[in-house]
Each structure stands twice: as C-alpha cells, then as structure tokens.
Amino acid sequence: MTTEISPDQATSFYKSVLSWYDEVGRKDLPWQQSKTAYRVWLSEIMLQQTQVKTVIPYYLKFLDEFPTVSELAAAPIDHVLHLWSGLGYYARARNLHRCAQIVCLEHQGAFPIGVEALSELPGIGRSTAGAIASIAQGQHAAILDGNVKRVLCRVFAVEGHPSIRATEKLLWTLAEATTPASRCADYTQAIMDLGATTCSRSKPDCERCPVKTHCIAKQQQTQTNYPNKKVKKVTPTRVSYPLLLQRPDGSVWLEKRPPTGIWGGLHCFPEVADPSELESYSALILQPPNAKELSTIEHAFSHFKLHMKPLLVSISDASHVAETSGVWYHPAFPAQVGIARPVERILSMLFSEAPLIK
Structure with a gap:
C-alpha cells in the first residue's frame, strides 16, 4: 500500500x-x-x-x-x-x-x-x-x-x-x-x-x-x-402492516411522520405491529374492521430489510380518522407532499396505475 x-x-x-x-x-x-x-x-x-x-x-x-x-x-x-x-x-x-x-x-x-x-x-x-x-x-x-x-x-x-x-x-x-x-x-x-x-x-x-x-x-x-469490501453483517428483516384506510370515494389516509427518523417528514400509511391489533386500532370506528391483505412490498435500507404487508380497510364516511397531521390521497387529485418510494408502490398497486408519482 x-x-x-x-x-x-x-x-x-x-x-x-x-x-x-x-x-x-x-x-x-x-x-x-x-x-x-x-x-x-x-x-x-x-x-x-x-x-x-x-x-x-x-x-x-x-x-x-x-x-x-x-x-x-x-x-x-x-x-x-x-x-x-x-x-x-x-x-x-x-x-x-x-x-x-x-x-x-x-x-x-x-x-x-x-x-x-x-x-x-x-x-x-x-x-x-x-x-x-x-x-x-x-x-x-x-x-x-x-x-x-x-x-x-x-x-x-x-x-x-x-x-x-x-x-x-x-x-x-x-x-x-x-x-x-x-x-x-x-x-x-x-x-x-x-x-x-x-x-x-x-x-x-x-x-x-x-x-x-x-x-x-x-x-x-x-x-x-479495490476498494476492499466491507465485512458483511447479517441484515435483519422487519415486518410492518401499513393500513390503507380507504373511503368510499377511493381516497386513502396518509399521515405525516415525525421530522426525524426513517422517512422523516414524509407522508406514509399508518401502521400496526400485527393484524390482530386492527380491531383495537384507535383511529377507526368500525366494528369489526374488514381488512384485505395486499401483496407484500419489500424495501431494503442500509441496515435492515423491510417487508410491508398492506392491509386494505374500507371505511365509511362516518368512520373517524384522527386528522391531526395528514392528507386524504387520491391519484385524481394528488396532494403535493413527500411520499416514500414503497408508499408510491403500494398506491400504484392499489389504484392499478403506475407510476402515480411523477
């Protein structure tokens, strides 16, 4: 050297x-x-x-x-x-x-x-x-x-x-x-x-x-x-369950993430740690919630792999979502907000239109 x-x-x-x-x-x-x-x-x-x-x-x-x-x-x-x-x-x-x-x-x-x-x-x-x-x-x-x-x-x-x-x-x-x-x-x-x-x-x-x-x-x-390879570490896999809360007009709820951390400041789907938590999800008034699991989306970060298993939940206009920081998103009238790439992929899958975000 x-x-x-x-x-x-x-x-x-x-x-x-x-x-x-x-x-x-x-x-x-x-x-x-x-x-x-x-x-x-x-x-x-x-x-x-x-x-x-x-x-x-x-x-x-x-x-x-x-x-x-x-x-x-x-x-x-x-x-x-x-x-x-x-x-x-x-x-x-x-x-x-x-x-x-x-x-x-x-x-x-x-x-x-x-x-x-x-x-x-x-x-x-x-x-x-x-x-x-x-x-x-x-x-x-x-x-x-x-x-x-x-x-x-x-x-x-x-x-x-x-x-x-x-x-x-x-x-x-x-x-x-x-x-x-x-x-x-x-x-x-x-x-x-x-x-x-x-x-x-x-x-x-x-x-x-x-x-x-x-x-x-x-x-x-x-x-x-050269450059010498970095010693590889085992990359862990995490699983998340994004909730696609969809109203009768087709729009889905995206909430704004905190300004720091993964996808900080971007608009993403709310999540539950496990499908069993869906019935007690506090943002919904729907008894019982009726969820449909969509295809898994895989996304790789530098330090872990994420498997996203979207749950499509149809909610009525009377259902309540705590609209504190977020938007109702529809491809016909897309909101001018930042959206993470995996969320784009899920939206494309949901609306059968790719790509949605230009």
Missing part, C-alpha cells in the same frame, strides 16, 4: 487526469453550465449515493421550482419533500431545506467562502464543501466522494474499507496531494468523472484510463479488489 507520493508523482497523476478531461471528460451536465455555489451545492447533495442519470431530472425540476436559494428557503418542507420523492435518502432533502434557510438568515443569501465555513452548514461534509469551494468559489480544495475513493484506492493500492478511519485519513492525504494548485475546478470535475465513467465499480475500462501507468492495481491485475 502506498502511503506517500512524491511531488513529481502527484504532478504526473493530475496532469494525466486533466489531459483526459480536456479530451473526453463530460462538460455538458446541467450543473456545469452555470457554476454558482447554489447550483453546485444542489447537484452535489443530489449526487450523494445517486447516479448522474437519476439525478438530472430531479435537478432540473428543483431548479425550475426553486431558481435561487432564497426561493428554496421560503418553500414549505412538504413541497420540497414532494419534489424529492423517489430520490431516496430523505435526510438530504431535509438538510437541503434547512441549509437554504441558514444561508438566507445568517449569510444574507450567499454561501460562505471556503471548506471550513461551508462544512458548518447542515448536510455539507468535507468532500461536498471541497466541491463547492473548488468548482464555484475558485478555492484550492480536495474532494473525496465515492468515485474518487475508488480511483485512489486502485491507483495507490489502498488497503482497508474507506469507511475505516485510518483508511479514510490516508485517502484524504492522497486526495490533497494529487489536487493541483491551478485548474482545481476542472480537476475536481475530472477526478469525479474518471471514477464515474472509466474506473467504474465492476467493469473498469483500464485500457482507456489516463492513469493506468500509475495504477498499482492495474499492474497487479487486482482492480476489482
């Missing part, structure tokens, strides 16, 4: 990356057309753990709805979550909204300058701050997103999973050493592109890679060994 590189090695590395970028790098992505701090920040948050092709329509939709950070800050969180629906990792959307408000309230609508100041904002870590600082603010700053980690792990044969503190520290050292003082913005985009397109996770295109002569993994034919 390489722990140090010489200035000459670093220079040769970043020059190779920049030459490759000048020749074949992507330069037509939406966020590359106007490199303001707001637009770069929005793209970087959306691109966390999400592919470019998935992000582009969401990014364009957000910019159309919220052209400026002040308009995003002034928007209701439900509307922000509605536009984010389907993109996943919803804490990003909540932090996005909170960050926009802080930028407007505490920084007069202008993003603070530099990695340290940017990192103090919600949802902006060191790498995201580096991307904003280098691309939008002309600062000298390194980045270390997932794509860059993969490139550096292979080129320098870095052992250990990137989530391990010692490994991450080494990767940051390498990232800073290989980031040039000039053309930092271009290099930031180039090294991300290199990992996203050429040095891909499963089938790296090593013959077209600009740094193949530098790459220890290529020399040793161990490319797919």
